[in-house]
Amino acid sequence: MSGRHSHSGGTPMRREEGRRGREADVPSSLVDAFASRLQGQLIRPGEPGYEPARELWNGMIDRRPALVARCAGDEDVVAAVDFARDNGMLVAVRGGGHGVAGHAVCDGGLVIDLSGMRGVDVDPEGRRAVAQGGCTLGDIDRETQRHGLATPLGVVTKTGIAGLTLSGGMGWLRRKHGLSCDNLLSARVVTADGHLLVADESQNQDLFWAVRGGGGNFGVVTSFEYRLHPVGPEVFVCFVFYPAARTKEVLRSCERYLSQRPDDFAPIGILGKVPQAEDFPPEAHGKGYAALLAPYPGDPAEGERLLRPLREIADPIRDLSGTMPYTETQAILDEDYPDGWRYYWKSMNVPELSDELIERLAEHAAAARSPQSTIDVWYQGGAMAHVGEEETAFANRDAPYLLGIEANWEAEADSAENVTWVRDTFADLRSFSAGGIYLNFPGFLEEGEQLLREGYGMNYERLSAVKAKYDLANLFHLNANIKPKS
Ligand SMILES: Cc1cc2nc3c(=O)[nH]c(=O)nc-3n(C[C@H](O)[C@H](O)[C@H](O)COP(=O)(O)OP(=O)(O)OC[C@H]3O[C@@H](n4cnc5c(N)ncnc54)[C@H](O)[C@@H]3O)c2cc1C
Known part of the structure; x- marks a missing residue:
């Protein structure tokens, strides 16, 4: 999270190596038959629409699928799954295309693309x-x-x-x-x-x-x-930026405040650098900030009254709080994540915000290579922790805080140093974690099985059994993959 407001014929198909262990072409007659079964569109390399169809939000991902099935409805999805399975093709599934790890497109193989299904x-x-x-x-x-x-x-x-x-x-x-x-x-x-x-x-x-x-x-x-x-339609939003020197006070005050309140709002603490934007005083540009962002989902007047203490922790750099439509609240961070920029994120749960951890968070945030990168503190708990650990597959519900380490940058030339910043930060902070990551902020799971299992926590074995029942051959494996129980 940034909270910056700053800136604005015979199609050759690669069967997945390892699944079938070789490359092969699917005969064009089968591809044509598949295309005619679709109400939506089958897009092949070189055809109009192919380039945008393989682009994802994360500009780090550059893959070339053999086919993209732009599905128009349930029956198209059934046809695409049948085609991929029967022809031993690698399968990627695309929803909104905002998966950070970029599993929604593949090299070779078939993308089952639901981006046309938005009713x-x-x-x-x-x-x-x-x-x-x-x-x-x-x-x-x-x-x-x-x-x-x-x-x-x-x-x-x-x-x-x-x-x-x-x-x-x-x-x-x-x-x-x-x-x-x-x-x-x-x-x-x-x-x-x-x-x-x-x-x-x-x-x-x-x-x-x-x-x-x-x-x-x-x-x-x-x-x-x-x-x-x-909810809404109007809500009050606390969105206040303090100098980074006050990070400890800011995160602590928020923690204390939450402990005295019902579970009615859910803040994020954001550690970043002040953008060169009109919204902020020029003397603060480029300096570190510790921000709190928290909409109050009830009555706006009550929200303004209740959230006031969070806006009075210290002298702010800037206070952008105010009442706005809920739909606008939902879009408050949109401009901080332009399509096609490069993104590399990781996360971890931590059991407490100790003084030492907060100091390290502030140091790492200051060392970020890109001014758009942030470290975020998600205050968890409340209703999400009232659901039992085994009631749904989502694990690690009792962790009170989630740290998000986000590198967000534009130029390819800056990729290596940004990725290194995230990895180093993650490695340094690991000792503060009692385990658990959030599988929606995975970066790339190059650490492999261990972290993935942490993400699924105690539910992994049961998930593995359900996986075996519904997808024994692991057709759907371009994801935070659960191996089918043998
Ligand atoms: C800018 C930004 C902000 C974010 N903010 C938040 C946030 O506030 N809270 C939060 O919890 N997460 C957040 N995330 C993380 C987000 O939840 C994940 O990136 C999520 O995977 C995005 O879903 P998608 O459908 O857009 O992704 P896609 O890239 O389309 O899909 C990601 C994966 O989901 C699976 N998938 C997609 N569609 C389907 C389908 N129809 N059926 C079965 N499997 C499917 C596939 O395995 C696919 O690889 C954010 C991500 C971004 C990029």
Whole structure:
């Protein structure tokens, strides 16, 4: 998170090595038959639309799939899964294309692309909404806010609901109403055998349990049904920047304040550098800040009154707090994450914010190579911790804090030093963690199995058994992969 407001024929297909151990072409007649089964579009290399179809939000990812199936509905997804499975193709699944690790496209293989499936259907009386698997957060908020309702999602509107929900989903409502996956009422899932299943509390319960935290391992989710809550349409947002020298006071005051309040709001502490923007005094440009960002999801006047202590911790560099539409709150950080920039993130849970940890956080934030990079402190707990550890697949619920280490930069030439900053910071801070990472902020899981298992925590073995039931051949493995139990 930044909180900067600063800137604005015979298609050769590579079968996955290791799965089949060789390359082979799928005959063009089969590709043509597949294309004719689709109501959406099949995009091949060289065709118009191929280049944008392989681009992801993270400009670090540059892969060339053999085929992109731009699905128009559930039946297209079934056709794509059948085609990939029957022809032994590597499969990537794309929702909103904002997965940090870039698993939504592959080299060779087939991308099952849901970005054309963005319908949202709201039942205001029943306080439910069904959203197709290619929706972004903004798609849902726009429709639900017409009725003064919302479901817990993330904090940047262009993020996809699919990846977000399947691995948890943490946003401004997490302490009051839980994670996105905690508000999932049902999901329609196309499994590896090409069946379209409904997963909810009464049907395919094991699958329903697994998709609430187990990521994209179990099939392609074509739609998500969410529980809605009254929120907005106006909310008060605390968004205050203090000098980095006050970091300890800022993070501590926020911690203390939260401990005295009901679970009604969910702040993020952000450590970064003041942008060269009109919003900030010129003498502060480039200097370190410790910011608090926290919308109050109830009555705005009450929010203004309640959040005042967080705005009076010290003399701020700038206080951008105010009342605004909830949809605007959801977009407050949007401009900090331009499409096509380069991003490398990691995260870890920590059990406490000790003085030593806070000092190290401030030091590492000051050492960031890119002025757009930040270290974020997500205050967790509240409703997300009231759900039992084994109730859904999402693990590590009792961790009170999540640290996000985000390198965000533009030029390829700066990649190595930014990646190194994240890795060094992560390695240095590991001793403060009792284990656990957030699988939606994985960077690239080059540390392998160990971290991944930490992310799934005690639920890994059960997830592995569900994986074996629904995807024994591990067709869906371009993700934080759970190995099928043998
Ligand atoms: C700018 C930005 C802000 C973010 N903010 C937050 C935040 O506030 N809170 C938070 O919790 N997370 C946040 N995230 C992390 C985000 O939740 C993950 O990056 C998530 O994977 C994005 O989902 P997507 O559908 O856009 O991604 P994609 O890249 O499309 O997909 C990611 C993975 O999800 C799986 N997947 C995607 N669609 C489907 C589907 N329909 N069925 C089955 N599997 C599927 C696949 O394995 C795929 O590789 C943020 C990410 C970004 C880039």
